[in-house]
Amino acid sequence: MPDAAASFSSRLAGVRERIAKASLAVGRDPGTVRLIAVSKTQPTPAVRTAVAAGCGVLGENRAQELVAKAPDLADLAPRWVMIGPVQTNKARDVARWADEVQSVDRVELVDALERRCAQAERTLEVMVQVNTSREASKHGVADDAPAVIDLVRAIAERDRLSVRGLMTIGTLGGDEAETRRCFRALASLQARVRDAGIDGVAVDDLSMGMSGDLELAIAEGATTVRVGTALFGPRRLR
């Protein structure tokens, strides 16, 4: 096995071990946690190595980068997940290349994705991103049940979009209690959205937790974790 493949595989084994331990610690089946390999900034050969090692779900945070990489990896048919802010004028690229968008935060973007999906004859699974950390620098809908429910409803009404769940980025920087508060807030919003009883909407997926805080996220109910540096090593310069 070439070096790059061997070292990726050993980091992947480490991340899977962390997921398994964190799941078992709270009585959860590790198989209920989906791993997204966040490939942003990583060059195509590194991403190819990741998919070959078993990471079939990839996360990107910029539309330009998604458009640059996805065609090169089409032979491996990974699932592409958009996890970064999407400008409305990038909806076309995202509708064309992504399978899932976790960073939906406004009706205007919902409309643009619906229209572009119809043109491309594609469908998208969508998550509402919530700003649970309440930092102005973070994107996402306010941590407020009526606002989240309104947006979920708007997505559910579209033909080409389906609601997959909710996504958040916990406060970074090591204050465990604060990070945990963010993850709890997302889980409680999930319950509120379910209580709203929107037709055909399950909101089953909670995307929260990254390299530094995936254990806390799993303890609080994450069903998707988004892991970049723990899998690929440090981010590259773009």
Ligand SMILES: *Cc1c(COP(=O)(O)O)cnc(C)c1O
């Ligand atoms: C970059 C990124 C990640 C991965 O972060 P790591 O700390 O490298 O694991 C997860 N989620 C989002 C939204 C990101 O932009």
